[in-house]
């Protein structure tokens with residue numbers, strides 16, 4: 310049973326066929342219970358129905374319109390959050406004074422449920438695009454901050470000491486040592502939190518949205534259009550998968566040295 | 572090639588915390604320019620602490636340290652260091668690691684990098700990442716990296732501690748050859764008595780905590796020294812003397 314040796318690499322063929330097999334199993338089961346009539350169509354649409362809806366909405370352009378609207382919200386919110394969280398997190402993990410100041414507050418805020426802030430955001434920012442990205446930012450920023458700070462803290466002290474003995478100054482430490490050392494870890498943080506950003510999309514579009522995948526699925530729920538809900542969910546999943554692969558690729562490209570390990 | 576003396580006068584180091592530790596107690600030593608000085612001492616006697624103090628990576632509680640006549644306040648490129656743990660920058664290739672110091676000073680010279688890689692026998696590995704090297708190779712790059720920065724003194728904290736004895740002997744030969752070419756002042760820490768005698772002009776034997784210099788021995792076996800020297804009666808006598816000095820702490 311070589312396949313079941315812990316941590317042992319398996320061939321590309323096995324990886325791909327296993328991945329496909331599990332998908333086939335899920336879709337197969339879905340097909341079976343819907344066409345077999347076990348579950349009423351009102352609760353679970355047949356795969357063919359969802360595919361047909363997808364085709365129809367793709368052709369008239371509404372699918373792309375809503376996908377683009379959602380992608381804009383998620384990507385903007387995520388970018389704004391990351392641009393601040395990465396440098397701040399690196400400084401927080403490197404300098405104890407920054408950590409001492411920020412950590413108690415950050416650790417309090419990051420356990421607060423995002424949903425409960427939606428009314429506040431509406432009150433403060435009004436409704437619309439800014440309010441939507443505020444939800445995404447609130448959902449990922451504090452998590453990113455803590456995870457990036459952890460990565461920065463993991464830099465071996467003697468690596469920094471070695472840099473000092475080679476002429477690096479204290480002020481250069483973050484830029485010259487902490488940042489390059491933690492880059493692959495930071496990209497992993499981005500990959501994971503990007504997934505969370507997508508999960509907050511529906512919360513973001515809960516109120517006062519005029520477009521977006523979260524918006525159409527909420528609207529569809531009112532009209533019992535289960536096929537559209539399924540389509541929206543599938544689109545969010547696909548976009549998540551795409552960004553995930555994007556970050557994996559970026560990690561391989563910008564930090565090839567981290568791939569050489571082991 | 573610059574090279575300087577090290578003077579440590581009455582240096583005290585106290586670590587704070589819940590249980591304060593007096594690591595070094597009024598320790599004094601001096602190393603001459605171009606000298607190869609070796610410190611041996613029991614584990615925990617403060618050998619690493621002393622090197623970190625000279626490197627300026629740790630703050631002394633009292634006393635004075637000068638390198639090349641100027642007082643040590645914080646780290647600087649004039650004092651190169653090779654650590655016991657592997658400290659190559661993993662995101663840089665071997666050649667980029669060696670070029671790191673000169674580049675910081677805006678004086679990157681590919682010829683210098685090539686020369687030191689040649690010196691440690693790793694010219695063929697210039698484009699490898701540290702993760703692709705063995706432990707001995709990593710320490711060789713670390714030595715090349717420290718030397719390429721042209722420090723006045725080279726501090727070495729048990730750099731071969733984690734290596735097997737074969738590799739260790741090869742590394743000792745390599746280090747002596749490089750030292751012969753560069754004539755840097757070297758302060759080398761080890762707990763291996765044979766290594767100390769094989770390498771040193773003078774051996775500083777430290778006492779257990781709090782660390783002090785218990786005895787200074789001048790080693791005048793002619794160079795280059797062959798490994799068979801360890802069988803020489805005079806070598807064995809010196810080894811026995813150092814062992815005796817170290818044993819006093821076990822009682």
Ligand SMILES: Nc1ncnc2c1ncn2[C@@H]1O[C@H](COP(=O)(O)OP(=O)(O)OP(=O)(O)O)[C@@H](O)[C@H]1O
Nearest residue numbers: 586592594613614615616617618619620621762780
């Ligand atoms: N950061 C620290 N905080 C408190 N005590 C410390 C610290 N670093 C070292 N010590 C203590 O200071 C003493 C000297 O430590 P040091 O690492 O210099 O010893 P050493 O001679 O290099 O030992 P070894 O041969 O095991 O490497 C030890 O007793 C150690 O417990």
Ligand SMILES: [Mg+2]
Nearest residue numbers: 618619620728
């Ligand atoms: Mg030590």
